Structure formats: structure tokens, C-alpha cells
Amino acid sequence: MTTPEICTVDTTCPSAPALPLALRLQHAAKESGLCLDQPWLLRRVLAGGLFRTLAMRFLRLKFSPLILDRVRALPLPLAERSSLFTQAISLINARETYKTTGLGRTRLVDAAVLRRAGEFQKPRLLEVGVSDGVSSLDLLAALPAQTEATLTDRHPEFTRRGFGPAVLILDGCGRVLGLKLFCLYLNLPLEVRLAPFKGRSIQTANPRLAEASPPLSIIRFDVCRDAAAQPYPLIKCANVFNRKYFPDATIRGAVANLGRSLTDGGYLFISQNNDRYAEGEAYFVLQKQGAKLVLVEERNRHEALELFQGATT
Numbered sequence: 058m059t060t061p062e063i064c065t066v067d068t069t070c071p072s073a074p075a076l077p078l079a080l081r082l083q084h085a086a087k088e089s090g091l092c093l094d095q096p097w098l099l100r101r102v103l104a105g106g107l108f109r110t111l112a113m114r115f116l117r118l119k120f121s122p123l124i125l126d127r128v129r130a131l132p133l134p135l136a137e138r139s140s141l142f143t144q145a146i147s148l149i150n151a152r153e154t155y156k157t158t159g160l161g162r163t164r165l166v167d168a169a170v171l172r173r174a175g176e177f178q179k180p181r182l183l184e185v186g187v188s189d190g191v192s193s194l195d196l197l198a199a200l201p202a203q204t205e206a207t208l209t210d211r212h213p214e215f216t217r218r219g220f221g222p223a224v225l226i227l228d229g230c231g232r233v234l235g236l237k238l239f240c241l242y243l244n245l246p247l248e249v250r251l252a253p254f255k256g257r258s259i260q261t262a263n264p265r266l267a268e269a270s271p272p273l274s275i276i277r278f279d280v281c282r283d284a285a286a287q288p289y290p291l292i293k294c295a296n297v298f299n300r301k302y303f304p305d306a307t308i309r310g311a312v313a314n315l316g317r318s319l320t321d322g323g324y325l326f327i328s329q330n331n332d333r334y335a336e337g338e339a340y341f342v343l344q345k346q347g348a349k350l351v352l353v354e355e356r357n358r359h360e361a362l363e364l365f366q367g368a369t370t
């Protein structure tokens with residue numbers, strides 16, 4: 058697998074709209090709380106039971122991106138560290154979405170990608186919104202070895218700025234995401250941007266990616282506004298287009314924007330995991346035909362399917 062530089066930013070295409078103040082306050086109230094960012098506490102929470110209910114529901118325990126480096130540094134075998142990292146990142150909120158993910162969760166859509174990949178002599182895959190990247194690993198392993206695969210996310214890293222008990226956390230765009238003050242995390246999805254290079258980067262790539270040979274990296278790419286410099290025949294987007302996260306107009310706009318990164322005849326695969334779907338997963342596939350994206354396949358009725366049942370430009 059190779060990982061080329063691919064992203065160009067077209068600033069004429071608007072990103073997801075900023076939340077109104079009332080919704081931002083609601084978000085801050087819901088997502089802020091007691092926060093220790095200790096791996097031992099994460100393990101206790103993951104063990105479930107009464108402790109988890111008490112901690113998460115009654116003590117409003119939160120985890121911030123600061124826990125990621127601590128888990129990465131644990132003296133554990135790779136498989137264990139990787140699994141804990143995935144579970145830690147799955148509890149982290151990054152504005153509209155959580156970074157929830159899991160190894161092997163997108164098997165239905167991965168099979169669909171593999172079937173269509175056979176149509177191309179040298180398949181190239183762009184995956185968007187990958188979180189820590191583990192949900193891409195099975196597909197990457199199954200694609201032909203010469204496949205060029207590029208993993209991306211809007212927040213492939215966070216930045217910490219500040220010292221000791223007061224740390225500001227910036228998102229992948231350099232905007233203030235939260236303030237950690239002693240044992241309290243204030244999740245503040247502000248539009249204020251600070252220079253991320255003045256802080257310390259917290260990478261989100263799972264240890265399995267970072268320690269692969271050669272290492273796999275995650276590149277910044279916003280589905281609402283970015284476009285690949287060289288279009289791809291295959292684009293996978295799993296668990297990003299959730300109608301609870303984004304208004305329908307934003308999802309439609311983002312899909313049209315992703316169309317700019319597709320080759321003519323190329324496919325966009327959109328999937329979602331949820332227990333309410335038969336088989337726990339639903340997906341649909343749009344093909345770029347000239348200026349249009351046309352629905353060519355669907356399984357288990359993805360909640361956003363109805364937005365694309367006609368052709369879209």
C-alpha cells in the first residue's frame with residue numbers, strides 16, 4: 058500500500074455549518090464532566106457493570122484526547138494496546154461526531170468494495186472519516202497488494218496547548234475543542250482557531266497503523282469541502298453520514314463534494330453500523346456517471362438512502 062499526498066482544499070465549498078449558540082451550550086453541558094484520562098479507569102469502565110453506570114451516568118465521567126498518548130505508551134503487547142486505544146478513541150467526542158470505531162465492523166461494505174475493485178486494473182481507495190483507522194484494516198489486507206490506499210479524517214490529530222492543570226485541546230482544524238482544568242473537562246466546540254504548531258500533537262492513528270511496516274498514516278480531509286488532487290475510483294465512508302450528527306442538507310452537500318474526488322465510473326460506498334439493521338450494517342453505493350451520482354446498489358436500507366434515491370449532481 059502507498060500513501061500519497063492527496064488533499065487540496067477548495068474554500069468555495071462550505072464546511073458543515075457552525076452550531077447555533079443554544080445548541081453549542083447544550084453540547085457543552087452534555088459532553089463536559091469529570092475527566093481523569095487514566096488508562097486504569099478506562100479499563101474499569103470498559104469492564105461494565107455497576108461501576109460503568111455510576112461513573113458514566115452519575116459522575117458524568119468523560120475521556121478527552123489526552124488519554125490517547127497514555128494508552129499508546131502502555132507497556133502492553135500490540136494487540137492489547139491497539140484494542141484499548143480503539144476503545145479509548147471511541148469515547149472521544151469531536152464536535153458533531155464521536156470517534157467511535159472497531160476492528161472488522163464494516164464487513165458488508167468491505168465485501169462490496171472488493172467486488173467492485175475487481176473492475177479496475179489498479180484499484181485506488183480513498184477512505185474518509187476513519188477515526189483511528191482499525192476499521193479499514195481488513196479491507197486493506199484483502200485488496201490486491203499494489204492498491205494505493207489513503208486513509209483520512211477531519212481530525213487525524215489533536216493538539217494540546219498549555220501546561221500542568223490547564224490544557225487547551227484543539228481539533229484537527231486548530232479550533233478549540235475543549236479545556237482540561239485539573240480533573241474537569243469542558244467540551245467547548247468553539248470556532249476560535251489557534252496556531253496548532255505551537256502545541257504538542259496527539260496522533261489518532263491506532264498503534265497497529267503506526268507500528269505497521271511501512272507505517273500507515275491518516276491524512277486530514279474534510280468530506281464537506283476537500284477534494285483529492287487525483288480522483289479515486291473507490292471511496293469508502295463508514296459511520297460518518299449519520300442523520301443525528303448532520304442535517305440532511307449537509308449530508309447531501311458532502312456527498313456531492315465527495316463526487317469531485319471520484320473518477321468517472323468510480324464508486325462511493327456509504328455505510329453505517331447499527332443493531333437496528335439486519336446484519337448490523339447497512340450500505341449503499343453511488344456511481345459517478347458524468348456529472349451525476351447514481352444509486353447502483355443498496356443493502357439493509359441505510360438511514361440516509363432516501364436522500365439519494367434519485368440522481369444527484
Ligand SMILES: C[S@@+](CC[C@H](N)C(=O)[O-])C[C@H]1O[C@@H](n2cnc3c(N)ncnc32)[C@H](O)[C@@H]1O
Nearest residue numbers: 156157158159186187188192211279280295296
Ligand atoms: C463514528 S467515526 C467512524 C469511524 C470509522 N469510519 C468506522 O466506521 O469505524 C466518525 C469519524 O468521522 C470523522 N468526521 C467527522 N466529521 C468529518 C468530516 N466533515 N470530514 C471527515 N471526517 C469527519 C470523525 O472525526 C470520526 O473519526
